[in-house]
Amino acid sequence: MRRVFAIVLAAGIALAAAPLQAQDLGPHVRKVRDGIFVYAAKPADANVTIIETREGVVLIDTGQTPAESRIVSGIVKKLTLHPVRFIIHTEPHGDHTSGNFVFSPPAFVVAHAGAAESMKKANFEARNKQLIAAYPEMREALQGYRLVTPHIEYSQKMTLAVGERTLELIYLKNVHSEADTAIWMPQERILWAAASVGVKRYPNLRPFLTIDDILASIRMMRALNPEVVIAGHGEPGTTQIFDEMERYYMLLLERVGNLARLGKSLDEIKQELRMPEFDDWAAKERFSSNVELAYKAVGGK
Numbered sequence: 092m093r094r095v096f097a098i099v100l101a102a103g104i105a106l107a108a109a110p111l112q113a114q115d116l117g118p119h120v121r122k123v124r125d126g127i128f129v130y131a132a133k134p135a136d137a138n139v140t141i142i143e144t145r146e147g148v149v150l151i152d153t154g155q156t157p158a159e160s161r162i163v164s165g166i167v168k169k170l171t172l173h174p175v176r177f178i179i180h181t182e183p184h185g186d187h188t189s190g191n192f193v194f195s196p197p198a199f200v201v202a203h204a205g206a207a208e209s210m211k212k213a214n215f216e217a218r219n220k221q222l223i224a225a226y227p228e229m230r231e232a233l234q235g236y237r238l239v240t241p242h243i244e245y246s247q248k249m250t251l252a253v254g255e256r257t258l259e260l261i262y263l264k265n266v267h268s269e270a271d272t273a274i275w276m277p278q279e280r281i282l283w284a285a286a287s288v289g290v291k292r293y294p295n296l297r298p299f300l301t302i303d304d305i306l307a308s309i310r311m312m313r314a315l316n317p318e319v320v321i322a323g324h325g326e327p328g329t330t331q332i333f334d335e336m337e338r339y340y341m342l343l344l345e346r347v348g349n350l351a352r353l354g355k356s357l358d359e360i361k362q363e364l365r366m367p368e369f370d371d372w373a374a375k376e377r378f379s380s381n382v383e384l385a386y387k388a389v390g391g392k
C-alpha cells in the first residue's frame with residue numbers, strides 16, 4: 092500500500108516516520124481499516140469515506156457542505172500524492188454530492204440511474220446561497236462552484252475495481268431518495284448502507300418510499316455479513332445498526348396496525364402513538380412522516 096512518509100533530514104540522517112494515522116489527519120477523522128478513513132465534523136453530518144488504493148483514491152460522498160469537501164481534499168493530500176479518481180454517491184442530495192466540483196476533474200462521479208436528474212432538479216445554487224448566508228466562510232469554499240453530475244450512472248449493480256480494492260455498488264430501491272446506493276467491499280467486509288438506515292435518528296421518509304422496501308434492503312445488506320456498517324449519517328458501527336432500525340420499523344408497524352384496526356384515523360394515530368423505546372433518537376420532527384408510511388403499509392387509507 093502506497094503511503095506518504097514524512098521524511099526528516101537532519102545532519103544527513105533520513106528518518107522515515109510511521110504511516111499517517113487518523114489523529115494525524117485532523118479532527119473528526121476515524122480510521123476504519125488501513126487506508127480507509129471516515130470523516131464527519133458533526134454526528135448528524137453526512138459521512139465522507141476516503142479509500143486509498145495503489146491507483147488513487149476513491150471517495151464515498153463529498154461531505155455535508157463544500158467547506159467539508161475542502162477539508163476532505165486537505166486530508167487526501169496529507170495521505171497520498173494520488174488524486175481522487177472516483178467519487179461514489181450513496182444518494183444525490185446536496186449534503187452528499189455538492190462538493191463534486193472540488194475533486195472533479197480529474198475524479199469521475201459514479202451513481203445510480205436517476206441521480207443526475209435528481210441533482211439537476213434540486214437547485215443546489217439556492218442551497219449554496221443559504222449556506223453562505225449562515226456561514227460567511229462558505230463563500231471561499233464555494234469558489235469555482237459548478238454542478239457536477241455523475242459521469243457514470245449504473246443500473247441495479249456494478250463492480251468498480253481500483254488498484255487492489257473491489258467495490259460492489261448495489262441499488263437500494265425506495266429507501267431514501269431517487270437513487271440510493273449501498274457499497275460493499277467484500278475483502279474488507281465493510282458496507283456503506285446509504286441513508287436506508289440512520290444511527291439513533293428518525294428516518295426522513297418521503298411519500299414514494301415504502302417500509303417493505305426498506306426492510307428488504309436491510310435484510311439484503313445484513314445477509315452480506317459485514318463487519319463494519321457505515322450509514323449515510325452517523326457513527327460507523329456494526330450490523331447492530333440494522334437490528335435497531337428493524338426493531339423500530341417492526342414496532343412501528345405493529346402499533347400503527349393495532350390502532351388502525353381499532354378504527355383510528357391517521358390523524359388520531361399521529362396524536363396517540365408513542366415510541367418510548369426511541370425517545371433518545373434525534374430528528375423527532377420526522378416521526379409524523381414515519382407514521383404516514385406505516386399507516387399505508389398496514390393498509391390504512
Ligand SMILES: [Zn+2]
Binds near residue numbers: 182184267268
Ligand atoms: Zn438525503
